[in-house]
Amino acid sequence: MRVVTYSLFGRNEKYLIGAIENARSVKDIYPGWVARFYVSASVPEAVCDRLKELGADVVRVEGEDQYRNTLWRFKAFSDPGVEYAISRDCDSRLTRREAEAVDAWIKSRRKFHIMRDHPWHQSLILAGMCGAVGGAVDFDRLWLAAGEDCYGVDQNVLATLIYPMVQKDSLIHDSFLRYEMDSLKFPGQRMNGEFVGEVVDENGATDVTHRAALQAVESSALLRTGLTVKTRAAALLKTIKRKLAE
Template identity: 40%
Template sequence: MGLTISLQQLKKTNFDSIQSLNDYLDQISMQVRVALDSCQWEKAEQLLNKILTILPEHLVALSDLAYVKRKSNQLEEAYAISLSVLAIDPNYVKILDSLTTTCYQMKRFEEALHYAKRSIRLKEQEAQQSTHLYSLPTAVPTGLSKEKARNIISYSLFGDSPRYCECAVLNTQLAKQIYPEWTCRFYVDDTVPSMVIQRLKALDAQVFFVDNDKSKNNGLFWRFLVMSDPNVDCFIIRDADSLLSYKEKAAVDDWLQSGKWFHIMRDGIEHSELILAGMWGGYTGVFPHIQEMIQNRLESLQIRGRTVDQVFLREMIYPTVAQSVLIHDSRNLDGKSKAFPEFPLSDIEKIPYFHIGMIDIGALHTSIYIKDKQAKRVRWYLKNEQDETICTYDLDVRSSERVTIPLPYFYSLKIKEEKWHIHTETLEQ
């Protein structure tokens, strides 16, 4: 969290040198990152205020404080702090993105759209100055391979949360209907339950276990490894917790006919990023050493923020992608995108709040009552109408007798309709 300051400013603090001040800021910033990643909003606010007491115009600290206020549902305060940052630096894209989300949640939609467009414009200008540029092949891309295994829908999957694991299974099922010419691929590690791996393989998905070297990377980056795979011709990269849809398939088909090397989608006011990490695709043969690019990038970072993958794409990938790209954007944030093509309406597009890239569990929530008040860890089973087990996971129980389970929308809907049910057994008291 270092910040260039004058000697006059330094004299107003209790530090004897700029180095000692920056060392202190770095120490606090690491604690802030832990608090943010673990959703400890009150603790994060206390830490950020330590920095702001010393440096009241510290842009990163102010931006993080605005984020904390928004996550704590203190929208007016988040809005005021964000405007104060904008007054200091009108071109600070991090706060423009934050303001976009804050205004959207405050239902100030036109204002949110204004900030989103400003953010995209500034990021475009920065990308145009980038030296991270690869030459594109001279040949025009020819569309999908006739071999299904060479057309890949690429995912990262790690951890044992049904938010990601069950959506991964659902997406593999959906791909057979929506993307019959494509193959789902999951880059995983040993944190994914073995039963989930078996289910994915049974649905003909490719499962790649990351090796020790790759596993040192942030898991969000694993899905990008497909970009350098010589056994792949065409790829699209998606989020494991977002369902595939016919709306996106229509856009992908439009791109494949366009002769462009890459494809980007944006489908909401808050999609104010040049490349959303789970809403783009392309052809292989452009980035031959993606693993090295990722590794070098991560090694250069002192702190890995929550959007580190998208910043990587913006700074390292987009300048090349921009040479030959078709962009579908329902809000036309950059002023030069295409509208989404017509698409068949299915149950997926009828999900409340639907948009491409939507976190599926957000549409409907499921909670269960833990009868055993002494339970510290339970195993829950989701059963269908025939009392067959759909899935089972272990769950740590804290103080609450009722816990929320992050299930896909269609699962939660079946439970709400009393067609499916959940029962638990105690593993540990």
């Protein structure tokens, strides 16, 4: 089984509607894959029913709504019945750009997949832009290592626990910072200014500031490979601030 895995909790329409939209599109973007949602009791039953109607797996998880719930989606990484699992955010949308990158990862036969597709994608592993072969991650160990509940707890534990373990067996697509010497550009061309992991609200709108920042960097000369990661990051941020102030 190949799974697109999500955490879903609370009643924020941005995430509830996003979950439904992603469940609807998974068959088109990822033929043969199944969307799986790990959901809390706070998610309306009508939403769960709609997800099931669209062919998604809905897994109820006990517990209060908290930031640590974002880790639930990584349960699929430990599922022995899963061949490949990719973790995504409910407030983003599945795209063909990411699907091409995932296809390249599967063909590489590496255990882990990492994507960064925007100048502000500066985490070692973005929680909604990664993937793993089944059994590559021990969820119980991940959960225990998460520590104190806080915003960004998912990416913190991915950076401190998972990244050191998987870096050498990962295929990494990185459009800008390229922390790793062997990271690759995304296959294919960027379409209409979109980027993987772009946040979309409940009305289908994206953040114009994020797209402006992307355009500012792509139109500059900062993508040459001669710069160090630290210098490139500082230059990218400086360019973004200048362009957004114009």
